[in-house]
Amino acid sequence: MGKPRSPAGRAALLHARLEKEYDAHCELVHGNAFELLVATILSAQCTDVRVNATTPALFDYYPDSSAMASAELAHLEELVRSTGFYRNKAKNLRRMANQLLDSHNGEVPESRKDLVELAGVGRKTANVIRSVAFGLPGLPVDTHVGRLARRLCLTDEEDPERIEMVLNPLIPEKERGEFSLRLILHGRQVCFARKPSCDVCLLNDFCPSAFMV
Template identity: 60%
Template sequence: MARPRTPKGRCLRTHEELKTEYPDAECELDYKNAFQLLAATILSAQATDVSVNKATPDLFKRFPNPEELSVANVEEVETYINSIGLFRGKAKNLVGMAQRLVEEFDGQVPESMGDLVSLPGVGRKTANVVRSVALGLPGLPVDTHVGRLARRLAITEENDPVKIELALNPMLPAQERGEFSLRVILHGRRVCFARKPNCDECALNYFCPSAFTL
């Protein structure tokens, strides 16, 4: 198979190859609705999905909706998430996020990027996760894996997550951006490690400019 020669070509080929590698890729955070995914994604910053999934069942049992979380005592919220890094700041953000949902959005998770990033603890990555996974809207979450692989594959030279997102967006069909991100993240976790990537087992090694060089 011919090697793609442009950044867009490498992006689309990556998308196609990883569809085959990870046909059932899905978000690894446990959630039942957009509110729960929003809260879980806030908690996942600088933490593993596994650690978040251990904490959220009891958290969501105690605070099942924005209305109840909005009137919670921050110190009580901390007791449910103290196994997660930066839990004090995250507890404050969770309560603040719920208050904003109740006060400004009738207790519903908003759809627009502008509204989402106005919530405490929510940046573009979190907003894109919620948009693409829970709301069925275009969104391309950029984490360390997406950034690393995009640079190794010479899709972009950018380091800033927002600039990476804006570079990748026009290369992909809008409704498939979230799927692309999920699969790239899985590939980064399982094959294209930050140190000593497993190029021998990589489905992208025949066109990746960085293959067998790191």
């Protein structure tokens, strides 16, 4: 088979290759949608490893929205301090928990519109919750997804929401979350921001940026 010439052709081949290579999984440890929401809020500007080291103690004290809604702010700050930006994160967690109680019977909502109204939740986090916790369509665009989409010449956009709009029609609805998770794994393990390992990359026979970065 020749090299795909269109973005749609490259996206289809990319999707098929990554599917064979990577088990799509979210690296944030969680037991339910609330825990995933908290972990994802904490993961801003922080590694998943550090978040995973932080959340067990946090969930021991505050396992659900009603416990977290009445937390002492200073205690929340102390528990999430190691994830960085801890004052803002603690404030957002408590506010988010109160919003869940006030507007959603204490539960995490499924709709993107409701999710992005929660404190600390942007479009990327909403898409993580939708796709990972609920199995709904959602294509989170982080720095890895954006970089790979540009290197594969699927888009030249920089803005995450615009990138998502370009990628969405290229990937079947139900598979968008897993596609994003696999792109993130490939970005972390092979297609590094600096010095990507094109020599060992399973996409190097059709990636327009191969050996050029």
